Amino acid sequence: MNQRLIFHIDVNSAYLSWSAVEKKKNGSPQDLREIPAIIGGDMASRHGVVLAKSIPAKAYGISTGEPVAHALRKCPHLVLEPPDHSLYAACSRRLMELLVTFCPAVEQVSIDECYMDFTDCLKNYESPAAAAALIKDTVRDTFGFTVNIGISTNKLLAKMASDFQKPDRVHTLFPEEIPARMWPLPVRDLFMVGKSSAAALAKLEIRTIGDLAHTDVAVLESHLKSHGRLIWEFANGLDESPVQTEESELKGVGNSTTLARDAETSADAKWVLRKLCQQVSGRLKRYGQLAGMVSTEIRYASFVRVSHQMQLPVSTDEEQVLYHHACLLFDELWNGEPVRLLGVRTSRLATEPEPVQMSLFDLPKTQKELRAERAMESLQAKFGKEIIKKGF
Incomplete structure (x- = not known):
């Protein structure tokens, strides 16, 4: 190979x-x-x-x-x-x-x-x-x-x-x-070493990536738990993660983003979640997929990661439905600490022509509603999402 x-x-x-x-x-x-x-x-x-x-x-x-x-x-x-x-x-x-x-x-x-x-x-x-x-x-x-x-x-x-x-x-x-x-670089330059990790490493007199690479991994795990092993592996150039192409992602479509500044309020985080749900919804529609499950991921400024998922009442590709449930999950997960990364992912995908189970209160969209929706999507694809906004 x-x-x-x-x-x-x-x-x-x-x-x-x-x-x-x-x-x-x-x-x-x-x-x-x-x-x-x-x-x-x-x-x-x-x-x-x-x-x-x-x-x-x-x-x-x-x-x-x-x-x-x-x-x-x-x-x-x-x-x-x-x-x-x-x-x-x-x-x-x-x-x-x-x-x-x-x-x-x-x-x-x-x-x-x-x-x-x-x-x-x-x-x-x-x-x-x-x-x-x-x-x-x-x-x-x-x-x-x-x-x-x-x-x-x-x-x-x-x-x-x-x-x-x-x-x-x-x-x-x-x-x-x-x-x-790579080894002569400051340890702060290593991917996944944030300010708090760098401060903890400094107390161990680990200043460069090379210092980190040559530290006993057991010592790192005793101070930084599983994150200590991860950054030790990175310092030694170890990473087996595959490149996830769109074709290989069809079991689940999602997106995540590292924030330019940590989100410190629920409103700030949910503004980001809305943007992520827009992107995920667009990709689901492009692939002709409906999602039956949604998950929300949070990575705090401390690099602690948490996630949770829930089944959707009806399989969907609709942005607002994904956003509503992503926010419910966020409210369950968030402990009030600053958020460094947010992610939204969907799974249990079904191809669009397949029938989906409807709730008692769901009614199929009329042809007029479907034409209006497709026209809106066409305009947004050509001129950007901000050209038309839904009222909430």
Whole structure:
């Protein structure tokens, strides 16, 4: 069996890049990527945080997730651009449609990043680096924004590689490169090592990824439980998780997202859950599937993960039904701590033509209702979800 070849593709400062390209297309003389600029919400709103920053803004010490007000104190002439989530969804969709022309085995893990299992596609290219360079350059020349691509034998190392020098770069991190390229890095740079984990490791005098890799795993488990073993495995480059293509996901369709800033209120978390349910509903409809089960996942800032599932009263692909039950599950699960990641997943799928059990109070939709619903979906697919909103 051939050794796996995994690519991780990550859009460079996605929100800011996508907004910059759109503004340039509409005649703006400024390129947000070349000046101190951020994508951020209204300072008066609770979502007034930095969602993305330019490289010049980073030079002022501005970081993703901090309040816009703080960023303005660091750089008074900072340019603020409000987020355009419909634009970002469209850019993401076009990017994924392009990537599958190079390799069909693509797993999208967020709006701006994905993995490719390139193992069976390499025969068409001179080398892994040549294939990645072609993909990178095609994205830049086609869309006007750039990506970083990491190459390795597993997802963890490919992701670590894509985080090396940016933007518009290809990097490798094969197992034999780990001692020289990964172990000298601060332990905080390792995927899945958050602030609390880094603080706990510092008390054990573990400062670098190499320190972590060479620590007795039993010591780590005694301090960090199962998370200690996980990050020890990652520090040693161990990761057997497969690239989950859309075809392999048909037993369950879901999505999750790591938040730019921890959600500290139920309202903030449910705003994210609504967006996730929109995406899951859209994918179910695209695949012609109805879900009979929904689950909600929470990962806290401490990296503790909890999830719960429930059976739906009627199999569905409807966004509002999924959202209602995802919120019920969230209310059962949430312990009040800050939330770092949220996920919604559906299972017990049935193909659309199959009959579904109806409740006593369900009535079939009229032809007029069905035509209106399909017209709405067509408009949303063309112009974005925000073009039409349901009243609640």
